[in-house]
Amino acid sequence: MNVLVCVKRVPLTGGRITLTDDQRALSTKHLGFTVSPHEECAVEEAVQIIEREGGTVTVLTLGPSEAEEQLRDMMAIGADRAIHLVSDEEWDAQGTAAAIVAAIQGDETAHELILFGNESADAGNYQVAIRVAHALQRPVITGVKALAFDLDPAHPRAICEQEVAGGRDVYEVPLPAVVAVKEGINLPRYPSVPGRLRATRKPVDASSPPRPAAQLEMVRLVLPPDSGKQVQVLGRGPEAAPAVVEILGELGVL
Amino acid sequence: MGVLVFVENVEDELAAQALTFARGIGDGAVAPVTISGDYAPAAWGQTLADIATERSLDAVVAAGTERGNEVLAHAAAILDQPFSANTTAFTPGSPPTVTRVRWGGSLLEEAVLHASTPLMTVAPHAVVPDGNPVAAETVAPSHHALAVAPTKRVGATSTDVSLQDAPVVVSGGRGVGSAEGFAIIEELAGLLGGAVGCSRAVTSAGWRPHTDQVGQTGTKVAPDLYIACGISGATQHMAGCKGAKKLLAINADGEASIFAHADYGVIGDLHEILPAIAAEIRKPRGA
Numbered sequence: 118m119n120v121l122v123c124v125k126r127v128p129l130t131g132g133r134i135t136l137t138d139d140q141r142a143l144s145t146k147h148l149g150f151t152v153s154p155h156e157e158c159a160v161e162e163a164v165q166i167i168e169r170e171g172g173t174v175t176v177l178t179l180g181p182s183e184a185e186e187q188l189r190d191m192m193a194i195g196a197d198r199a200i201h202l203v204s205d206e207e208w209d210a211q212g213t214a215a216a217i218v219a220a221i222q223g224d225e226t227a228h229e230l231i232l233f234g235n236e237s238a239d240a241g242n243y244q245v246a247i248r249v250a251h252a253l254q255r256p257v258i259t260g261v262k263a264l265a266f267d268l269d270p271a272h273p274r275a276i277c278e279q280e281v282a283g284g285r286d287v288y289e290v291p292l293p294a295v296v297a298v299k300e301g302i303n304l305p306r307y308p309s310v311p312g313r314l315r316a317t318r319k320p321v322d323a324s325s326p327p328r329p330a331a332q333l334e335m336v337r338l339v340l341p342p343d344s345g346k347q348v349q350v351l352g353r354g355p356e357a358a359p360a361v362v363e364i365l366g367e368l369g370v371l
Numbered sequence: 372m373g374v375l376v377f378v379e380n381v382e383d384e385l386a387a388q389a390l391t392f393a394r395g396i397g398d399g400a401v402a403p404v405t406i407s408g409d410y411a412p413a414a415w416g417q418t419l420a421d422i423a424t425e426r427s428l429d430a431v432v433a434a435g436t437e438r439g440n441e442v443l444a445h446a447a448a449i450l451d452q453p454f455s456a457n458t459t460a461f462t463p464g465s466p467p468t469v470t471r472v473r474w475g476g477s478l479l480e481e482a483v484l485h486a487s488t489p490l491m492t493v494a495p496h497a498v499v500p501d502g503n504p505v506a507a508e509t510v511a512p513s514h515h516a517l518a519v520a521p522t523k524r525v526g527a528t529s530t531d532v533s534l535q536d537a538p539v540v541v542s543g544g545r546g547v548g549s550a551e552g553f554a555i556i557e558e559l560a561g562l563l564g565g566a567v568g569c570s571r572a573v574t575s576a577g578w579r580p581h582t583d584q585v586g587q588t589g590t591k592v593a594p595d596l597y598i599a600c601g602i603s604g605a606t607q608h609m610a611g612c613k614g615a616k617k618l619l620a621i622n623a624d625g626e627a628s629i630f631a632h633a634d635y636g637v638i639g640d641l642h643e644i645l646p647a648i649a650a651e652i653r654k655p656r657g658a
């Protein structure tokens with residue numbers, strides 16, 4: 118099976134977020150970058166699928182030239198090749214979905230399965246996978262925490278479990294399909310040193326698509342008011358235990 | 372301005388919030404609907420798209436739940452309109468602007484919505500319900516060629532106190548040090564009738580299952596008390612526990628970010644502090 122996985126480069130924000138002076142981005146001078154946990158799990162899932170069934174994994178990102186780092190990271194854990202849509206600009210979800218569709222147009226049948234993370238870590242738009250599915254006229258399942266296949270050649274299907282209150286809903290969808298997964302579907306492997314070396318030699322197909330006008334146009338970012346909390350230090354070390362238990366009593370949780 | 376409101380469940384507090392938001396964005400005219408039959412996201416999205424078009428409604432709103440976001444994303448794809456997920460505010464205008472949640476709530480975004488039919492979900496607890504009763508017209512789902520519906524429901528409804536609903540959550544981070552280290556976290560959770568939570572550092576290390584993870588990509592909790600042990604307080608972790616009424620942080624580093632979010636703090640080694648708290652709780656009262 119050939120699998121395409123779409124990922125996004127995001128900063129590792131740590132304990133607090135700081136904005137740039139124009140308030141249009143996070144100040145990332147001192148930050149590392151990663152792909153969101155949901156997407157890292159999507160790549161791990163794709164790699165496990167081809168280890169079982171054979172095929173290839175292509176990882177795609179829309180992002181700045183630095184996002185090649187994330188593509189190499191994903192190739193280090195087993196993706197075979199990458200598509201890099203290079204852009205320094207902020208794209209909205211409609212533009213992103215259209216660019217992904219355009220990038221694989223003419224080659225749609227090459228990917229029986231397109232995987233996404235359920236929502237991006239930063240923008241959290243909850244819609245790119247669904248828009249891509251509609252454009253390609255494929256079924257789509259989101260929030261997937263377990264994925265299996267019945268590859269009967271006449272009716273190949275994906276069996277997807279979606280977490281809901283009180284259990285998991287099981288969907289059976291014909292392939293080709295689009296699936297958005299969540300962290301927890303697997304535990305992603307760490308890249309090995311040979312994996313990292315191999316990744317440097319894997320092909321990255323880079324292009325720079327023009328950005329359409331944003332329909333949901335970000336104007337500025339705003340930090341929510343901080344909690345305004347003033348911590349009451351109950352003590353240091355085990356001697357603080359009686360003070361803690363007194364508070365637990367006051368809070369009525371004993 | 373008529374606003375179509377997708378109501379998943381009239382009993383749900385979040386539905387009341389979404390309706391309140393919808394009444395506030397125009398002249399107050401709302402058309403709340405629930406959709407009959409089994410959940411089928413693409414077909415339900417088509418249903419909303421059809422109703423919005425047939426009845427010439429001006430906007431589509433739902434609660435920012437998993438299903439609210441999913442169904443509105445389908446409707447937006449079908450109508451080829453922008454969709455603002457997890458919106459906290461709407462300012463009318465031509466074009467209107469919205470404020471919406473990013474980074475699981477750690478950041479807000481102000482954006483212009485260039486739409487003929489804006490679609491928006493409402494971030495949970497961004498709006499205080501106006502107190503009007505929640506009622507909705509039940510409509511039949513439209514047909515969509517790519518619609519899929521669940522074939523069955525599986526899975527354990529565990530009898531343990533569930534993380535999401537527990538009144539107390541005792542959560543461990545990298546500072547716990549090992550899977551075995553969670554024995555003292557479990558012990559304290561047991562004594563307080565609470566549930567065990569953890570940070571992503573812990574699930575990544577394989578010490579706890581992902582079902583225990585609190586945060587942006589884990590479970591969001593809002594207990595009466597959240598006890599964070601050996602957790603640094605990364606924004607993505609706080610996205611999952613900032614709804615807690617009270618937060619007690621236990622951390623060896625007095626400068627850790629977690630203390631900026633805490634009501635109470637103890638500075639020191641959790642491996643000494645937690646057993647001492649458990650022993651103190653076990654002491655006979657009044658002794």
Ligand SMILES: Cc1cc2nc3c(=O)[nH]c(=O)nc-3n(C[C@H](O)[C@H](O)[C@H](O)COP(=O)(O)OP(=O)(O)OC[C@H]3O[C@@H](n4cnc5c(N)ncnc54)[C@H](O)[C@@H]3O)c2cc1C
Nearest residue numbers: 238544545546570571586587588589601602603607623641
């Ligand atoms: C997109 C994205 C999504 C994410 N989603 C989540 C999420 O859902 N949930 C989540 O938790 N994280 C999430 N993360 C990861 C997050 O950024 C942090 O890396 C993670 O929360 C750190 O976990 P931690 O606090 O346990 O570990 P650390 O940051 O390593 O902190 C460990 C803390 O333990 C203290 N400590 C050490 N030893 C002791 C001791 N003996 N006694 C007391 N204290 C001690 C240290 O002082 C330190 O403060 C996400 C990251 C990204 C980029």
